[in-house]
Amino acid sequence: MHHKIIAIAWKDITTTFKDRDAVAYLVALPIVLSAIVGLAFGTGGDVSIDPVPVAVVNQDQGVTLPGGETLSLGETLERAFVPSGDPAQDEPFAAIHDLTDGTAYADADRAREEIADGDLAALITIGGADFTANALSGDAPGTVDILYDSGRSIGPSVVRSIVSAITNGMNSVILAQRLGPAALAEIGATVGADEAAIASAAAELGAAATSIAAAAPIRLEQVDLQGKTRSFDALQYFAPSMAILFMTFAMGASATAIRLERERWTLQRILTTPTPRWAFMGGKLLGMYGTGLAQMILLIVATTLVARLMGRQNSLWGTDGLAIALLVLAVVFAATSLGLLIAALSRTAEQANTYSSIAALVLGMLGGSFVPIENLPGVLSWLPKLTLNYWGIRGFYDVATGEAALAGVSTHLLALAVIGVVLFVASLWRFSRRQEL
Amino acid sequence: MTPTTTPIIELRGLGKQFNPPDGVIAVKDVSFSIMQGEIFSLLGPNGAGKTTTIGMISGLLAPTAGDVIVGGHSVTRESLAVRRLIGVVPQELALYPTLSARQNLAFFGKMYGLGGRELKRRIGEVLEFTELTDRADDPIEQYSGGMKRRVNIGIGLLHRPQVLFLDEPTVAIDPQSRRNILDAVKALNAEGITVLYTTHYMEEAQELSHRVGIIDHGQIIALGTQDELTRTVGEQDTLALKVPDATPELVSALGRLPGVSACVRADGEDGELHVLADEGRRALPDAIRLINEAGLSLQAVEVREPTLEAVFLHLTGRGLRD
Numbered sequence: 220m221h222h223k224i225i226a227i228a229w230k231d232i233t234t235t236f237k238d239r240d241a242v243a244y245l246v247a248l249p250i251v252l253s254a255i256v257g258l259a260f261g262t263g264g265d266v267s268i269d270p271v272p273v274a275v276v277n278q279d280q281g282v283t284l285p286g287g288e289t290l291s292l293g294e295t296l297e298r299a300f301v302p303s304g305d306p307a308q309d310e311p312f313a314a315i316h317d318l319t320d321g322t323a324y325a326d327a328d329r330a331r332e333e334i335a336d337g338d339l340a341a342l343i344t345i346g347g348a349d350f351t352a353n354a355l356s357g358d359a360p361g362t363v364d365i366l367y368d369s370g371r372s373i374g375p376s377v378v379r380s381i382v383s384a385i386t387n388g389m390n391s392v393i394l395a396q397r398l399g400p401a402a403l404a405e406i407g408a409t410v411g412a413d414e415a416a417i418a419s420a421a422a423e424l425g426a427a428a429t430s431i432a433a434a435a436p437i438r439l440e441q442v443d444l445q446g447k448t449r450s451f452d453a454l455q456y457f458a459p460s461m462a463i464l465f466m467t468f469a470m471g472a473s474a475t476a477i478r479l480e481r482e483r484w485t486l487q488r489i490l491t492t493p494t495p496r497w498a499f500m501g502g503k504l505l506g507m508y509g510t511g512l513a514q515m516i517l518l519i520v521a522t523t524l525v526a527r528l529m530g531r532q533n534s535l536w537g538t539d540g541l542a543i544a545l546l547v548l549a550v551v552f553a554a555t556s557l558g559l560l561i562a563a564l565s566r567t568a569e570q571a572n573t574y575s576s577i578a579a580l581v582l583g584m585l586g587g588s589f590v591p592i593e594n595l596p597g598v599l600s601w602l603p604k605l606t607l608n609y610w611g612i613r614g615f616y617d618v619a620t621g622e623a624a625l626a627g628v629s630t631h632l633l634a635l636a637v638i639g640v641v642l643f644v645a646s647l648w649r650f651s652r653r654q655e656l
Numbered sequence: 657m658t659p660t661t662t663p664i665i666e667l668r669g670l671g672k673q674f675n676p677p678d679g680v681i682a683v684k685d686v687s688f689s690i691m692q693g694e695i696f697s698l699l700g701p702n703g704a705g706k707t708t709t710i711g712m713i714s715g716l717l718a719p720t721a722g723d724v725i726v727g728g729h730s731v732t733r734e735s736l737a738v739r740r741l742i743g744v745v746p747q748e749l750a751l752y753p754t755l756s757a758r759q760n761l762a763f764f765g766k767m768y769g770l771g772g773r774e775l776k777r778r779i780g781e782v783l784e785f786t787e788l789t790d791r792a793d794d795p796i797e798q799y800s801g802g803m804k805r806r807v808n809i810g811i812g813l814l815h816r817p818q819v820l821f822l823d824e825p826t827v828a829i830d831p832q833s834r835r836n837i838l839d840a841v842k843a844l845n846a847e848g849i850t851v852l853y854t855t856h857y858m859e860e861a862q863e864l865s866h867r868v869g870i871i872d873h874g875q876i877i878a879l880g881t882q883d884e885l886t887r888t889v890g891e892q893d894t895l896a897l898k899v900p901d902a903t904p905e906l907v908s909a910l911g912r913l914p915g916v917s918a919c920v921r922a923d924g925e926d927g928e929l930h931v932l933a934d935e936g937r938r939a940l941p942d943a944i945r946l947i948n949e950a951g952l953s954l955q956a957v958e959v960r961e962p963t964l965e966a967v968f969l970h971l972t973g974r975g976l977r978d
């Protein structure tokens with residue numbers, strides 16, 4: 220029986236790849252679109268994004284300066300993200316305020332929940348009531364925590380770079396202030412003195428700087444809910460996006476082809492030969508899976524070559540071959556099940572065609588194939604996670620950026636497998652309830 | 657070949673209702689046998705239940721009543737065994753249009769369980785038999801209607817079936833291709849293949865069959881050899897009148913003449929009307945009068961022996977193509 224299954228699958232795969240229109244649509248078009256994205260954003264550029272939603276929990280009480288004024292470094296950091304409403308105070312941070320949408324939170328737990336729900340990109344916690352005091356004295360470092368969901372591709376890295384830019388700035392000011400007076404006193408006392416005294420003062424200064432630098436007054440700590448941060452690479456994002464989108468289109472075409480076999484009576488003809496129904500379905504499934512695999516592999520190879528030609532230096536899909544292979548297998552499996560379900564739900568080829576176009580577009584939009592989706596409001600935030608596009612794109616992106624190895628995409632692989640199994644079981648159930656295939 | 661008296665297919669109280677309990681009853685309590693070596697035609701108008709019957713015999717549709725025994729195997733219980741014995745040529749062109757004839761044959765050959773050299777040899781023979789060798793590697797979509805029909809038939813022959821089902825294999829093709837197909841059916845039968853042939857063209861049934869079953873509204877209304885069937889019409893004659901541009905009004909007026917049981921347009925031939933009359937010669941003057949009154953011309957008249965069409969007219973009062 221396996222000969223027949225393979226014959227059916229092979230017939231479908233060769234028919235698809237011999238069809239010039241199909242190849243243009245399913246292979247050439249995604250390559251061209253990826254290349255356009257590559258040209259538009261350069262290799263490794265950024266795309267414009269919606270303001271990143273950030274929560275700031277500021278526990279810093281500040282210190283009272285000899286003049287009676289209060290100095291709070293925590294307050295300054297908070298203002299970088301949360302506008303005070305006073306134009307004079309907000310002006311230096313205008314650029315940051317365009318990029319982010321910061322809110323002061325009293326309750327860190329609530330912010331944590333919202334990150335888990337996908338409503339927030341990150342939580343910045345400015346640590347301890349004596350944050351400023353510690354930072355100035357150098358007795359213990361002041362800490363800034365960033366908590367974020369690495370499922371998001373851009374938001375957290377934006378927040379991270381802003382926070383580190385600000386804390387670095389603060390650190391240099393503090394260092395200069397702390398070291399400055401001491402160094403001047405030493406130098407003053409030794410003016411006109413012998414070279415040995417100057418050398419020893421300089422050595423002391425160097426040692427002090429090193430020790431202070433080693434214990435940076437403000438330490439930035441990032442806590443990732445899942446992994447690590449990364450900077451956004453448009454092409455690394457869009458190449459898998461397009462590949463997966465067009466692979467779901469191909470699955471739609473396969474679903475239509477299943478219905479066409481019935482309308483053209485080729486299915487009925489097969490069933491008059493000594494070939495059982497399940498062998499037919501097995502062959503169709505294998506054909507869909509094989510077509511999807513071939514398409515993904517072609518797209519990975521072709522976009523890599525095109526990116527090379529366009530002058531890209533670092534690899535487009537990453538170097539972890541095993542992780543890439545497993546992601547390809549998993550994402551094609553999920554898409555095959557989707558195609559099968561569409562075939563099971565539609566009565567005619569025309570219906571299958573319509574359903575599959577809608578499914579591919581909606582999944583593409585929700586899953587971030589067109590625009591990287593950072594956050595959907597409230598209850599909708601979990602929607603992208605139901606799509607194979609979401610997990611596939613993120614998985615490939617993580618592997619491509621080298622941030623995640625095989626273990627890092629295990630969640631993605633699992634999610635794709637679950638989506639595939641659920642859709643597969645649903646379509647089997649649906650097929651079993653149909654009077655005819 | 658001369659049919660034997662060994663039944664190879666037995667229909668036993670076969671019935672099919674689509675979407676029960678309220679759906680169409682397409683086939684109703686059909687029982688008959690087809691003998692080994694026979695060409696058996698199922699003759700009936702569109703919608704009579706021919707395709708549904710073939711579908712059930714070939715295991716494609718589950719009967720809602722009765723069973724069919726093919727070569728000793730029950731279709732409902734040993735469907736795979738039955739399918740090894742039969743070759744089915746569906747009414748539709750069940751082909752992959754972008755594949756060539758050779759590729760279509762190869763694919764379906766594999767579905768029949770053929771492979772390797774055996775498959776290659778059979779493909780060669782079938783292409784030869786259907787006279788498609790020259791165009792074997794062109795995609796089917798570039799073929800004429802007649803050529804597609806021949807590929808459609810060829811596929812059903814690949815595995816040398818004992819029984820061949822042909823469901824209206826000559827629909828919508830030119831006379832030359834139709835001729836080829838009818839000759840091919842006779843040639844296959846001469847090699848010993850039993851044929852179940854469905855059609856709504858009485859000429860085809862008449863030319864090919866050893867026996868004919870007439871089916872209407874899902875029921876067999878007459879069955880036997882042509883002689884047996886035409887005898888049921890009794891003494892009635894068929895008047896063949898050649899009247900170009902005959903109007904529907906004329907056809908129905910002719911059908912109402914005294915001593916006339918029905919009037920229909922003949923298949924194929926343009927302007928030929930068939931009038932089934934108790935006595936052809938008596939009805940002729942009235943017929944001529946009606947044609948003159950309608951302002952049309954009668955170009956030829958012929959009184960014929962009763963045909964299968966006359967049998968159908970006699971039994972149903974309708975033509976096969978009404």
Ligand SMILES: Nc1ncnc2c1ncn2[C@@H]1O[C@H](COP(=O)(O)OP(=O)(O)O)[C@@H](O)[C@H]1O
Pocket residue numbers: 674675680681682700701702703704705706707708709
């Ligand atoms: N799948 C189906 N569902 C419902 N009714 C059907 C189906 N197939 C055929 N029929 C009906 O059954 C009757 C017999 O059809 P069919 O066997 O195709 O006739 P024929 O082949 O003699 O033209 C017709 O009334 C037709 O409309």
Ligand SMILES: [Mg+2]
Pocket residue numbers: 703706707708747823824
């Ligand atoms: Mg039919």
